Amino acid sequence: MEELFSSFQNIPTTCISDVFEGLNNLDPSIKPLKEDYKFAGRALTVKMPVGDNLVVLKAIREAKPGDVIIIDAKGDQYRAIAGDFVVGMAKTLGVSAIVVDGVIRDITGIKNLNFPVFCKGTAVAASGKAGVGEINVPISCGGTAIQPGDIVVGDADGVVVIPQSMGQEVLEKSREKLKKDEQREQDVSGNVEAIKKYLDNMLSK
Numbered sequence: 001m002e003e004l005f006s007s008f009q010n011i012p013t014t015c016i017s018d019v020f021e022g023l024n025n026l027d028p029s030i031k032p033l034k035e036d037y038k039f040a041g042r043a044l045t046v047k048m049p050v051g052d053n054l055v056v057l058k059a060i061r062e063a064k065p066g067d068v069i070i071i072d073a074k075g076d077q078y079r080a081i082a083g084d085f086v087v088g089m090a091k092t093l094g095v096s097a098i099v100v101d102g103v104i105r106d107i108t109g110i111k112n113l114n115f116p117v118f119c120k121g122t123a124v125a126a127s128g129k130a131g132v133g134e135i136n137v138p139i140s141c142g143g144t145a146i147q148p149g150d151i152v153v154g155d156a157d158g159v160v161v162i163p164q165s166m167g168q169e170v171l172e173k174s175r176e177k178l179k180k181d182e183q184r185e186q187d188v189s190g191n192v193e194a195i196k197k198y199l200d201n202m203l204s205k
């Protein structure tokens, strides 16, 4: 499994998306805090109520090194699911990324941690800590269904989810797609005649 995750780290999310024809991507409003963030890992799913993040602390406590904490926060943009303190603990315990259809706070501190956080943006208010929520249950995040153990991959373009059972197959297909994309680029790069030929060919179909 570890090998699969490190292999996916070398595949652009765009190629994985193309394999699924765009069906397994998270909503594009969920973006990396820094463009160079790239991760691939096992989904530790979190279902939290709007404005209460105690269950996020539980997820961090239970996470195994390499896990991606992926949170269904119902799209709430008013209460941060974590700040630099909480994200710092996740980083130190070996979590590989946090993905949420919600917001974070202390953005400067979180950027300084150089830890991949993918979210909808920032807010000033913290969440409460009353305590309901579930981990490792099926969730919906950014319009996509995610099962615990699925493979989550993120980079500058966004986040894509691969069902656990399809990991190897999708890796092979994504590699093929990457090769095709590179070849396509190589075939026309900087060559006016080759570009015209490519376009004419596409338009005559």
Ligand SMILES: O=C([O-])CC(=O)C(=O)O
Residues within 6 Å of the ligand: 053, 080, 081, 082, 083, 084, 085, 086, 087, 106, 126, 127
């Ligand atoms: O404690 C929280 O929920 C959010 C926070 O301020 C931090 O993580 O620094």
